[in-house]
Amino acid sequence: MDVPRLKQSWSLVAAHGDQVPLYFYSTLFLAYPETRQMFPTNMAGQRDRLVTALGHIVSQVDQLDRLVGFLQDLGVDHRKFAVRAEHYPAVGEALLATLRHFLADQWTDELAQDWAAAYGLVAKVMTEAAQAAESVSPPWWAAEVVGHERRAFDVAVLTLRPQYLLPFTAGQSIGVSHPAVRAWRYYSPANAPRADGTVELHVRAAPGGAVSSRLVYGCAVGDQVHLAAPVGDGLTLGPAGSADLLLLAGGTGWAPLKALVEQVAAEGSRRRVDVYLGARSRSEFYDGDAVEKLVSSHPWLTVTQVAGLDLNRPGEFVFPVDRALADGDWRSRHVYVCGSDDMVSHTVATLTRSGFHAGQVHHEGLGRHWYGASWRTAAGGPAISDDSGGAR
Numbered sequence: 001m002d003v004p005r006l007k008q009s010w011s012l013v014a015a016h017g018d019q020v021p022l023y024f025y026s027t028l029f030l031a032y033p034e035t036r037q038m039f040p041t042n043m044a045g046q047r048d049r050l051v052t053a054l055g056h057i058v059s060q061v062d063q064l065d066r067l068v069g070f071l072q073d074l075g076v077d078h079r080k081f082a083v084r085a086e087h088y089p090a091v092g093e094a095l096l097a098t099l100r101h102f103l104a105d106q107w108t109d110e111l112a113q114d115w116a117a118a119y120g121l122v123a124k125v126m127t128e129a130a131q132a133a134e135s136v137s138p139p140w141w142a143a144e145v146v147g148h149e150r151r152a153f154d155v156a157v158l159t160l161r162p163q164y165l166l167p168f169t170a171g172q173s174i175g176v177s178h179p180a181v182r183a184w185r186y187y188s189p190a191n192a193p194r195a196d197g198t199v200e201l202h203v204r205a206a207p208g209g210a211v212s213s214r215l216v217y218g219c220a221v222g223d224q225v226h227l228a229a230p231v232g233d234g235l236t237l238g239p240a241g242s243a244d245l246l247l248l249a250g251g252t253g254w255a256p257l258k259a260l261v262e263q264v265a266a267e268g269s270r271r272r273v274d275v276y277l278g279a280r281s282r283s284e285f286y287d288g289d290a291v292e293k294l295v296s297s298h299p300w301l302t303v304t305q306v307a308g309l310d311l312n313r314p315g316e317f318v319f320p321v322d323r324a325l326a327d328g329d330w331r332s333r334h335v336y337v338c339g340s341d342d343m344v345s346h347t348v349a350t351l352t353r354s355g356f357h358a359g360q361v362h363h364e365g366l367g368r369h370w371y372g373a374s375w376r377t378a379a380g381g382p383a384i385s386d387d388s389g390g391a392r
Contacts, residue, residue: 001114003062009111010055013102023101028094035090038081054095054119061118068125073231075126079139080175080184080228085131088123095119140175141166141227146198148221151286154205155252156216157190165197166227170259171235171336175228176201178214184228185211188235188256188338192263199227202255202287234364237263240334243360244272248320248347250339251279254287257338258294265298274330275303276320278339282307321347331355337363 013020029036057067096115100107143166147159168174170192175184190200205216219225235256245264247257254277264273279285282305291303306323320343324330335356337347344363351361 001061001117002110003060005111006058006061006114006118009099009103009106009115010058012106013099014055016102020098020102024094024098027097028090031093032087032090035087038083038087054091057122058095058115058118061121071122071125072129075129076133076137077175077229077231078126079130079133080177080226082139083130085127088127092116092119092123137229138164139228140177143199143225143227145219145221145223145225148219150216152284154216155286156203156219157287158201158203158215158219160199160201160225160227162197162199162227166199166230168193168199168230169233169236170263171233171237171256172230173232173256174199174230175226176211176215177226177228178211178219179224179226180218181210181214183211185209185215186231188259190255190258192259192266200255202252204252232364235260235336235338235362239359239362240336242269242271243334244332245274246324246330246333246335247273247275248324248335248337248339249275249277250320250343251284252286253337253339253343255338257336258287258290260336261294261298261301264300265294270300273298273301274324274333275301276306276324277303278306278308278318278320278343280308319343319346319350321350325350325354334360334362337361 057071060067096112096119099115100112103111141162141164143160143162145158146161147157149157151157166174168189171188173186173188175186177184187201187203190202191198201215203212203215205213215225237260245260247260249257257275261273261275264271277285277291285291285305295301295303304323304327306318306320308317308319320339321337331354335351337344339347348361348363352358
């Protein structure tokens with residue numbers, strides 16, 4: 001298999017932009033109309049995510065060992081879309097037809113064989129993982145909404161009780177879907193696992209976001225939602241060992257970091273944890289009572305609120321990391337970062353310039369692409385996102 005040739009051919013195809021996914025989906029839906037139901041009714045938000053992801057993954061099949069865990073999790077996760085083993089060849093055929101169309105006379109029998117073999121390896125890992133999971137966990141869990149609090153115009157805190165125990169680790173994400181919306185969205189529980197199995201979600205309604213808007217504005221106690229298996233390990237505490245922590249949150253990015261605080265409390269390790277919690281203005285700190293309760297209960301915890309906009313200094317914006325670095329030297333800490341893409345990218349760049357090494361800075365992948373294991377985006381259909389703007 002000629003991997004450099006795979007990568008070069010994909011770069012040529014990707015240069016055609018939006019025409020590539022349009023051709024891909026037209027080919028897939030015409031040849032296999034039954035696959036249409038796996039995707040959102042409104043395809044406007046789909047853009048190029050699936051076909052771009054396929055191109056990246058397959059053209060880098062030489063790194064399959066590094067990607068195998070991600071692909072296995074993705075195969076298991078895609079069961080919630082009713083994706084079955086027989087759908088993978090259909091997607092593969094549409095992918096090869098798309099490549100053949102855009103490469104034209106540069107498409108050769110040897111290149112076709114390479115792409116078919118590479119896609120076959122990826123599909124094999126995903127289908128085998130999905131089949132192995134059938135006897136272990138359901139495709140999704142039904143959960144009842146037992147609490148719904150509007151904390152701001154566009155923010156709600158929901159408490160869900162799954163019908164059966166949904167195991168997860170603090171810092172992971174779970175897929176959420178409302179029966180009225182044929183799409184999925186990923187959120188991090190704002191709690192460590194509880195004895196009663198309930199899950200707390202912090203949801204901000206994204207502009208045009210079908211799932212997030214339904215959860216914030218059109219959901220009430222007694223409603224039922226669906227939850228998918230937990231995914232991702234970028235924000236879990238494992239890599240930090242027993243080190244002291246610096247947690248940097250923006251907006252509802254506080255949710256998974258709140259779960260980490262609860263996990264530290266449950267472990268009884270008494271490591272130092274300092275949190276810098278950012279919002280655009282003081283009025284947007286939506287979880288104040290819970291923060292005060294955590295701080296008063298745990299002497300090893302401090303929380304500093306950072307209002308990004310200062311009316312006395314128009315045009316300036318202060319991120320949590322800016323305030324944290326002004327307050328002290330944290331280079332002995334493991335740092336966990338969660339918030340918008342802009343907040344995370346600014347934070348990581350600032351920490352890198354300040355001497356932090358990559359192994360001590362933990363965050364989810366930026367850009368919300370399927371390739372790169374940013375799980376919150378593989379949500380609205382196979383390997384796609386529902387709400388623009390991300391899970392925060």
